[in-house]
Amino acid sequence: MIVTRKIALRIxxxxxxxxxxxxxxxxxxxxxxxxxxxxxxxxxxxxxLGGSMVGAACGxxxxxxxxxxxxxxxxxxxLVLLSIGYLAGRYRExxxxxxxxxxxxxxxxxxxxxxxxxxxxxxxxxxETPVSLLILREIVVxxxxxxxxxxxxxxxxxxxxxxxxxxxLPPRRVLxxxxxxxRSSSGSRSAARGRSRPPRVGGGPRGRARRVGA
Amino acid sequence: MYRRQVRRRRxxxxxxxxxxxxxxxxxxxxxxxxxxxxxxxxxxAVLTPIGEGASRALKPARDLVNxxxxxxxxxxxxxxxxxxxxxLRSQLADLQADGEAAEQLRGLEQLTSEQALAGFEPVTARVxxxxxxxxxxxxxxxxxxxxxxxxxxxxxxxxxLVGRVTEVTRGxxxxxxxxxxxxxxxxxxxxDGPSGVIEPEVGDPxxxxxxxxxxxxxxxRGQILVTAxxxxxxxxxxxxxxxxxxxxxxxxxxxxxxxxxxxxRPFADFREIDIVQVLTSQGxxxxxxxxxxxxxxxxxxxxxxDAGSEAEG
Numbered sequence: 449m450i451v452t453r454k455i456a457l458r459i460x461x462x463x464x465x466x467x468x469x470x471x472x473x474x475x476x477x478x479x480x481x482x483x484x485x486x487x488x489x490x491x492x493x494x495x496x497l498g499g500s501m502v503g504a505a506c507g508x509x510x511x512x513x514x515x516x517x518x519x520x521x522x523x524x525x526x527l528v529l530l531s532i533g534y535l536a537g538r539y540r541e542x543x544x545x546x547x548x549x550x551x552x553x554x555x556x557x558x559x560x561x562x563x564x565x566x567x568x569x570x571x572x573x574x575x576e577t578p579v580s581l582l583i584l585r586e587i588v589v590x591x592x593x594x595x596x597x598x599x600x601x602x603x604x605x606x607x608x609x610x611x612x613x614x615x616x617l618p619p620r621r622v623l624x625x626x627x628x629x630x631r632s633s634s635g636s637r638s639a640a641r642g643r644s645r646p647p648r649v650g651g652g653p654r655g656r657a658r659r660v661g662a
Numbered sequence: 663m664y665r666r667q668v669r670r671r672r673x674x675x676x677x678x679x680x681x682x683x684x685x686x687x688x689x690x691x692x693x694x695x696x697x698x699x700x701x702x703x704x705x706x707a708v709l710t711p712i713g714e715g716a717s718r719a720l721k722p723a724r725d726l727v728n729x730x731x732x733x734x735x736x737x738x739x740x741x742x743x744x745x746x747x748x749x750l751r752s753q754l755a756d757l758q759a760d761g762e763a764a765e766q767l768r769g770l771e772q773l774t775s776e777q778a779l780a781g782f783e784p785v786t787a788r789v790x791x792x793x794x795x796x797x798x799x800x801x802x803x804x805x806x807x808x809x810x811x812x813x814x815x816x817x818x819x820x821x822x823l824v825g826r827v828t829e830v831t832r833g834x835x836x837x838x839x840x841x842x843x844x845x846x847x848x849x850x851x852x853x854d855g856p857s858g859v860i861e862p863e864v865g866d867p868x869x870x871x872x873x874x875x876x877x878x879x880x881x882x883r884g885q886i887l888v889t890a891x892x893x894x895x896x897x898x899x900x901x902x903x904x905x906x907x908x909x910x911x912x913x914x915x916x917x918x919x920x921x922x923x924x925x926x927r928p929f930a931d932f933r934e935i936d937i938v939q940v941l942t943s944q945g946x947x948x949x950x951x952x953x954x955x956x957x958x959x960x961x962x963x964x965x966x967x968d969a970g971s972e973a974e975g
Contacts, residue, residue, distance in 0.1 A: 520800065
């Protein structure tokens with residue numbers, strides 16, 4: 449991802465909108481006993497699209513923002529979200545995203561990991577009251593809901609940041625020797641008809657096949 | 663070139679982790695008036711109006727989604743309510759048979775409604791922001807210090823006790839719910855039961871635990887709990903006496919332990935709180951407590967931990 453000032457602004461707006469939507473709307477909902485958690489979904493999407501540093505920075509900023517809005521102890525959400533953003537980015541840098549189902553499933557996995565990390569961190573920091581086993585249900589259901597949330601969120605984030613995505617440049621036709629021969633032969637036929645256009649050459653190095661889901 | 667890039671990336675990651683850890687440390691160790699907390703309140707003051715606007719705009723959508731969910735839950739709830747009605751009929755029969763107990767209960771209920779608000783100026787507020795995680799059960803309301811709301815004010819809903827104000831900005835206040843793990847409320851079992859401390863069980867907002875109840879105390883399912891509102895000298899509970907908290911769902915007599923564990927279902931539905939009342943102490947000299955003398959001394963068993971937790975939470 450090429451992060452220009454304009455793209456950074458777009459990312460900031462995405463994060464702000466996600467935080468507002470989370471605390472003003474999604475946190476009020478209870479689906480199968482759990483609250484849909486949009487923030488890690490957005491962070492994972494940004495990590496998968498922008499790489500490890502973008503994912504980590506966005507996770508950190510999102511955590512800081514949500515903790516500030518809710519007047520909660522700072523740092524815990526930041527640490528968890530930056531970790532899953534970084535891991536999502538590392539996945540993108542090391543492995544190919546070969547299917548359109550891969551991002552939602554990865555999101556579910558990372559949210560599950562994040563939920564576990566959040567619980568572990570809370571227990572390390574000290575919880576004075578008993579902890580119900582229902583917390584496990586909450587973590588698992590949140591991960592499942594994250595898979596569903598990622599289905600629209602990932603394409604939406606990708607579309608918003610399309611201008612910055614190297615892999616999302618408009619697909620160009622790749623010139624192979626066979627296609628050049630076809631072009632030149634059709635060109636000579638057109639020239640014979642008196643309305644020829646010179647055949648385009650070049651563009652090969654710039655042309656890249658679109659990577660599915662990348 | 664590539665190595666330098668990797669080094670720079672690692673350094674940035676380590677820096678972010680270190681900053682997070684420093685923030686965690688400062689959040690727990692710094693005084694409320696410290697720079698980090700002040701900055702946090704400043705950010706909250708800026709973003710709260712946006713959250714408030716979004717909350718109002720999205721309320722119809724929220725209601726729609728919750729309505730769909732409620733409809734799915736209605737069938738199971740119907741059966742549960744039938745069982746509850748049968749149980750209540752049985753209890754009513756018992757109460758009618760025992761006129762004296764019923765009279766006492768009625769008197770206490772009256773006391774509850776009168777004393778809960780005596781000496782307090784209720785400020786009606788709307789919930790505008792809610793925490794998404796069960797580890798921190800907090801909500802933000804749209805009334806702050808400009809409306810007279812102060813830290814430690816009790817917050818109630820139409821159903822019962824909700825929580826306590828723990829942070830205040832000019833236009834908003836953070837309410838820590840009684841389902842938050844930092845919360846502890848001294849409570850009393852009605853009509854004439856013992857006092858204990860209500861604590862949550864993290865992860866289950868529909869279940870509270872009543873702790874520090876002696877094993878030989880007799881507590882029955884269906885008994886109602888209210889805030890104990892103790893006071894001992896200069897120290898007093900943050901909650902006034904008599905605010906309804908919930909109903910006992912299960913009491914496990916412990917054979918070997920000194921205390922029994924009592925489960926309580928709160929009256930307030932914490933997932934669907936929309937309008938609350940903050941009991942501000944405007945015009946009153948001190949928080950009203952309905953207990954004194956022997957009753958106050960009786961709750962001293964829990965006062966140390968209760969005061970600590972309430973002050974801390």
